[in-house]
Amino acid sequence: MNTLLKTSLALGGLVLASSPLYAADYVIDTKGAHATIEFRIQHLGYSWLNGRFNKFEGQFSYDEAQPNNSTVSVEIDTTSIDSNHAERDKHLRSGDFLDVSEFPKAKFVSTQYSDNGDGTASLAGDLTLHGVTKPVVLAVSKIGQGDDPWGGFRAGFEGSTEIKLKDFGINYNLGPASETVYLNLSVEGIRQ
Structure with a gap:
């Protein structure tokens, strides 16, 4: 093999090895009910209201060797x-809160993943809710990864953040204790 060909192959190998092409792509397993998006908000400062979104989908890309190249996209x-x-859910869907007839979807798209080197990370991104897009940061923990019993490979993460309703144009007044919503996400992805 001549020197030029050897050099070309070596350079090509270096480019491929350093490329984010080796990041694995995952689909969030919502069909198997292995993912949740839950919320929590105080009710008048007297108790907690807990809930969730039953339908969402998304995907993420994760490279264990270069985790800061990771990306996430979720549509709710x-x-x-x-x-x-049921009656409270009807009110939450109304124009007082989510106004689902006007804004039937919410979306999160990551802009930066910052690995802390200890299984935790910060995930920055843009959250679109109620027609308003704002930056948010989630505290993320990797739960685990590995082969599943069906011949696939899975990876799981959980994340949490908090948002102010008024930042997203939701101004219904339930008092100062009820201005912040706490979001918790638990996702298991199936490698594609």
């Missing part, structure tokens, strides 16, 4: 809000 069906009370 806001009509699927579920606080375990």
Whole structure:
């Protein structure tokens, strides 16, 4: 093999080895019910209201060797809000809160993943809710990864953040204790 060909192959190998092309792409397993988006907000400062969104989908790309190249995208069906009370859910879907007839989807798209080197990370991104897009940062923990019993490979993460309702144009007044929503996400992805 001549020197030029050897050099070309070596350079090509270096480019491929350093490329983010080796990042694995995952689909969030919402069909198997291995992912949740839950929320928590105080009710008048007297108790906690807990709920979730039953329908969402998304994907992420994760490279264990270069985690800062990771990306995430999630779309949430806001009509699927579920606080375990039908009348309250109707009110949450109304123009007082999510206005799902006007804004049936919410979306999160990551802009930066910053690995802390200890299984935790900060995930920055843009959250679009109620027609307003704002930057948010999630505290993320890697739960684990590995082969599943069906011949696939999975990776799981959890994340949390908090948002102010008024930042997203939701101004219904439930008092100062109820201005912040705490979001918790738990996702298991199936490698594609």
